Amino acid sequence: MQLPPSSCILDLMPLTLRVPRAATAADAEITSLAALLQNKRVVQALAALEQLSSWTTDQQILLTEIPAPTFQETARGEAVRKLFAAAGLRTRTDSAGNVIGERPGTSRKDVILISAHLDTVFPAGTCVKVQRDGRRLTAPGISDNGTGLAALVCLARALHVTKLRTHHTLLFAANPCEEGEGNLRGMRKLVETFRGRLRAVIAVDGAATDHITTMALASRRLEISLSGPGGHSWADFGMPNPVHALARGINIFLATSVPESPRTTFNVGVIQAGTSVNTIGNLAVVKVDMRSESGDELTRIAHALLAAIDQGVIAEMAAAAALGHSSDPRIEIRFRSIGDRPGGELAADSPLLQAVLQADRHLNNQSRFERSSTDANIPLSLGIPAIAVGGGGRSGGAHSLGEWYDPSGRELGVKRILLTALAVAGVEP
Numbered sequence: 001m002q003l004p005p006s007s008c009i010l011d012l013m014p015l016t017l018r019v020p021r022a023a024t025a026a027d028a029e030i031t032s033l034a035a036l037l038q039n040k041r042v043v044q045a046l047a048a049l050e051q052l053s054s055w056t057t058d059q060q061i062l063l064t065e066i067p068a069p070t071f072q073e074t075a076r077g078e079a080v081r082k083l084f085a086a087a088g089l090r091t092r093t094d095s096a097g098n099v100i101g102e103r104p105g106t107s108r109k110d111v112i113l114i115s116a117h118l119d120t121v122f123p124a125g126t127c128v129k130v131q132r133d134g135r136r137l138t139a140p141g142i143s144d145n146g147t148g149l150a151a152l153v154c155l156a157r158a159l160h161v162t163k164l165r166t167h168h169t170l171l172f173a174a175n176p177c178e179e180g181e182g183n184l185r186g187m188r189k190l191v192e193t194f195r196g197r198l199r200a201v202i203a204v205d206g207a208a209t210d211h212i213t214t215m216a217l218a219s220r221r222l223e224i225s226l227s228g229p230g231g232h233s234w235a236d237f238g239m240p241n242p243v244h245a246l247a248r249g250i251n252i253f254l255a256t257s258v259p260e261s262p263r264t265t266f267n268v269g270v271i272q273a274g275t276s277v278n279t280i281g282n283l284a285v286v287k288v289d290m291r292s293e294s295g296d297e298l299t300r301i302a303h304a305l306l307a308a309i310d311q312g313v314i315a316e317m318a319a320a321a322a323l324g325h326s327s328d329p330r331i332e333i334r335f336r337s338i339g340d341r342p343g344g345e346l347a348a349d350s351p352l353l354q355a356v357l358q359a360d361r362h363l364n365n366q367s368r369f370e371r372s373s374t375d376a377n378i379p380l381s382l383g384i385p386a387i388a389v390g391g392g393g394r395s396g397g398a399h400s401l402g403e404w405y406d407p408s409g410r411e412l413g414v415k416r417i418l419l420t421a422l423a424v425a426g427v428e429p
């Protein structure tokens with residue numbers, strides 16, 4: 001969208017932030033832990049998760065070593081699809097690139113979605129070879145989200161070998177576009193496809209089992225581009241310079257105050273500008289990430305950013321006029337949303353929450369509720385019960401080249417997901 005040469009960009013900006021709503025409780029109770037453990041196939045499946053431990057680690061390494069930058073997840077997705085098919089799932093890949101493995105329940109109507117994102121933050125060309133040092137595995141993306149994908153294939157295989165039947169359908173999905181500028185495209189498509197049937201969503205992301213993400217952190221990401229005529233640094237000195245205008249605008253924006261509570265943050269993440277040191281560039285681009293626990297604060301901070309850039313342009317034009325360049329064309333401002341993650345919260349009385357807490361009690365796992373920005377944002381924003389949890393094991397250095405994973409304790413993570421999913425799906429004798 002191109003903007004007219006005036007300072008009315010705020011009026012034009014469609015800041016349509018959805019008000020977070022509490023996810024409503026589903027109509028049915030969960031299956032109690034006692035009832036689950038009375039089913040011999042459930043007990044067998046829990047044992048199978050332990051037996052599959054080293055096989056699961058092998059699959060995690062295999063998948064991690066297939067590069068999967070956001071928007072380039074096809075090859076890794078195909079490898080997951082083969083593993084899903086080998087675990088007896090009915091597989092397909094949708095138009096967004098979601099790899100879906102269906103395990104029909106005795107009642108086909110409702111589905112429980114267990115997802116893990118395929119993509120990593122690392123650009124194409126990054127070395128993703130896994131280095132082993134004892135139990136410690138090091139590679140970009142090994143845990144985020146190698147752990148989540150490994151958990152999915154491990155769970156599918158454990159259910160397959162024990163022939164456990166669930167009441168509701170289980171849907172496993174390896175989805176693209178969770179990271180960076182993917183804007184949760186994969187999860188948006190899954191929710192759109194299964195919307196009327198989704199009983200619960202469990203997004204498996206990373207390793208940690210010490211939290212349950214029940215609150216979705218809302219965020220907005222904007223790209224703002226400033227363009228001008230461009231010229232020579234000496235001969236055209238004083239000409240409106242998009243780089244100078246952007247610098248002025250960012251400087252104004254950085255003075256914006258944000259409350260500690262509701263916690264609100266901003267980050268000028270990327271600046272791309274100019275062509276050479278002795279050129280007045282014709283383009284300057286900035287990408288800004290803004291997050292808040294409050295939708296109102298997020299709206300306020302996004303408006304503050306646009307107003308600040310606008311003021312930066314006005315100041316640059318005034319400086320140019322003072323140097324005799326009053327007839328030069330005005331710097332043009334364009335903006336583009338490159339991310340809009342809606343917020344939401346899981347209801348305290350949600351069966352899904354009761355199910356994961358019941359699993360934690362049984363497994364003696366201490367966990368806390370957390371607010372975060374994950375694939376669970378999309379279902380939570382629509383009132384569909386959803387959580388994000390880790391796949392188990394230990395990890396560190398997420399999003400860095402030194403990212404590592406140690407599978408010690410993985411069993412806790414996968415058992416926790418299994419017991420949670422089965423409690424909401426119901427099991428057949």
Ligand SMILES: [Zn+2]
Binds near residue numbers: 117144145178205206
């Ligand atoms: Zn992740």
